Amino acid sequence: MKQITVYIKQDQLPAVKEALADAEIYHFTVMPVLGTASNAEQRTFRGVEQRVTLFKRMRMELILKDSSVELAIEAISKGAMNSGGFGRIFVTDIVDAVKIWTGERGDRAL
Amino acid sequence: MNALDTLWILLCMILVFFMQAGFGMVEAGLVRTKNAGNVLMKNLVDFSFAILGYFIFGYAIMYGSDGLLVGTTGWFLSGMESPVEGVPLEVFWLFQAVFAGTAATIVSGAVAERMKFTAYLFYSFIITAFIYPIVGHWVWGGGWLAKLNFYDFAGSTVVHALGAVCAFIGAWMLGPRYGRFAKDGTPRLIQGHNMPLVAMGVFILWFGWYGFNAGSTLSLSDPQLVARVAINTTLSPAVAVLAAMVVSWLKFGKPDLSLALNGALGGLVGITASAAVVNSGSSIVIGLVSGALVVFSIDWLNKIKVDDTVGAVPVHGVCGIFGTLSVGIFGSTALGAPLEGLFYGGGFGALGIQALGVFACLGFTAISIWIVFLAIKSIVGLRVSHETELRGLDIEEHGMESYSGFQIFTTE
Numbered sequence: 001m002k003q004i005t006v007y008i009k010q011d012q013l014p015a016v017k018e019a020l021a022d023a024e025i026y027h028f029t030v031m032p033v034l035g036t037a038s039n040a041e042q043r044t045f046r047g048v049e050q051r052v053t054l055f056k057r058m059r060m061e062l063i064l065k066d067s068s069v070e071l072a073i074e075a076i077s078k079g080a081m082n083s084g085g086f087g088r089i090f091v092t093d094i095v096d097a098v099k100i101w102t103g104e105r106g107d108r109a110l
Numbered sequence: 111m112n113a114l115d116t117l118w119i120l121l122c123m124i125l126v127f128f129m130q131a132g133f134g135m136v137e138a139g140l141v142r143t144k145n146a147g148n149v150l151m152k153n154l155v156d157f158s159f160a161i162l163g164y165f166i167f168g169y170a171i172m173y174g175s176d177g178l179l180v181g182t183t184g185w186f187l188s189g190m191e192s193p194v195e196g197v198p199l200e201v202f203w204l205f206q207a208v209f210a211g212t213a214a215t216i217v218s219g220a221v222a223e224r225m226k227f228t229a230y231l232f233y234s235f236i237i238t239a240f241i242y243p244i245v246g247h248w249v250w251g252g253g254w255l256a257k258l259n260f261y262d263f264a265g266s267t268v269v270h271a272l273g274a275v276c277a278f279i280g281a282w283m284l285g286p287r288y289g290r291f292a293k294d295g296t297p298r299l300i301q302g303h304n305m306p307l308v309a310m311g312v313f314i315l316w317f318g319w320y321g322f323n324a325g326s327t328l329s330l331s332d333p334q335l336v337a338r339v340a341i342n343t344t345l346s347p348a349v350a351v352l353a354a355m356v357v358s359w360l361k362f363g364k365p366d367l368s369l370a371l372n373g374a375l376g377g378l379v380g381i382t383a384s385a386a387v388v389n390s391g392s393s394i395v396i397g398l399v400s401g402a403l404v405v406f407s408i409d410w411l412n413k414i415k416v417d418d419t420v421g422a423v424p425v426h427g428v429c430g431i432f433g434t435l436s437v438g439i440f441g442s443t444a445l446g447a448p449l450e451g452l453f454y455g456g457g458f459g460a461l462g463i464q465a466l467g468v469f470a471c472l473g474f475t476a477i478s479i480w481i482v483f484l485a486i487k488s489i490v491g492l493r494v495s496h497e498t499e500l501r502g503l504d505i506e507e508h509g510m511e512s513y514s515g516f517q518i519f520t521t522e
Contacts, residue, residue, distance in 0.1 A: 011501060032517060043510065044509050084500075
């Protein structure tokens with residue numbers, strides 16, 4: 001089992017979701033987060049300049065069987081490329097999983 | 111001077127002015143958080159342009175000397191006399207100017223979330239300085255339609271359908287918002303971000319509409335007339351809410367709040383042309399049809415893939431046209447209509463005149479606004495870039511967020 005963590009811009013989410021649906025991956029969690037960017041943005045509010053360093057991002061978490069990981073990475077990349085090309089994908093190992101209702105463990109719990 | 115009539119018109123003008131707040135809240139609530147500030151800015155600026163444009167050019171074109179097509183005297187109000195006896199020109203002008211503002215502001219909602227702010231600036235000046243006053247002159251300023259006995263009491267066509275035609279042409283030329291229709295053409299939901307704001311806006315509009323309709327009597331000397339207008343302006347939207355609710359319930363399985371709210375506005379627009387010349391029973395029928403029309407025409411816009419963000423075209427356009435035609439059906443000369451309506455034995459004459467008036471006003475509006483939008487498109491462009499649309503017009507066009515400090519969750 002692997003966890004895929006994705007950071008994208010907020011407006012990329014529809015395209016990434018669509019690409020995942022095309023790949024028949026439907027289960028994931030999405031969180032709105034704030035992230036820094038390499039270059040800050042200058043904004044003016046009521047005539048006062050302000051440096052904005054935190055931007056709205058989306059964090060997605062997918063827990064998948066090992067065999068689905070490449071498929072998911074491909075789909076996420078495709079969706080993100082179609083909507084500006086921004087983003088990072090991180091893959092980490094998951095030790096175990098439990099489906100509370102049935103008590104099933106491991107891959108069967110997904 | 112007649113102090114009571116002056117007070118009445120001034121009071122009603124203040125109510126109509128407050129409708130701007132209603133439009134602002136409805137539109138802000140029906141767009142996404144990232145565009146709320148932009149749509150409010152458009153609401154504020156189009157009203158300000160309306161005031162200026164209507165002062166310099168608009169009033170002269172609308173109420174200047176009795177030409178059949180346009181008035182040509184009274185630029186900057188100079189040398190004009192009040193057309194209402196006993197009421198100062200300034201008060202009459204103010205009442206007319208807030209109407210011009212209402213016509214202009216209808217468009218901002220339909221083109222929301224994608225029209226360039228600069229393009230909107232050009233448009234809002236031209237509609238209130240020229241297009242609205244020309245049509246207004248035909249109907250209210252002694253122009254050719256008035257001479258033909260075309261009747262539009264407070265502006266179902268002159269104000270609302272006119273604004274809606276501009277809204278329709280604008281939304282059609284801009285194209286739908288990104289993600290509004292799937293690749294295969296099925297409509298997708300882009301939900302507004304704040305339904306309580308929308309509801310407050312609709313209540314404010316309903317509140318202001320008493321000024322819009324009852325004030326259009328321009329006098330308190332006939333209390334029975336004012337009373338009839340006021341009760342019709344209450345019955346029609348109330349029934350329209352119920353009609354929109356029931357139709358949406360039957361069609362979609364649940365009573366839909368945003369459609370019921372649109373229904374209220376549809377009922378108000380529908381009764382605006384005829385409020386003075388129909389009885390209470392007719393106003394109930396007009397409300398019933400208007401409310402149902404709102405829901406059906408929203409469906410129709412989805413079919414032809416015109417993306418009207420707030421439902422301005424169904425509410426102001428479809429109900430505005432129906433409301434104007436209904437004068438020719440339910441209007442009664444006993445109550446002050448110029449021609450007897452269909453149901454009062456007048457035959458199709460009145461209905462034909464109403465249809466001709468609607469066709470002429472809206473045809474002229476459609477062609478002129480189309481040319482205006484084409485010109486704006488070639489000068490500054492109509493639509494924001496794809497990146498701007500995705501990030502939101504608040505940050506990209508105005509450099510600020512409407513909900514700074516809030517964590518906004520998107521469900522798109």
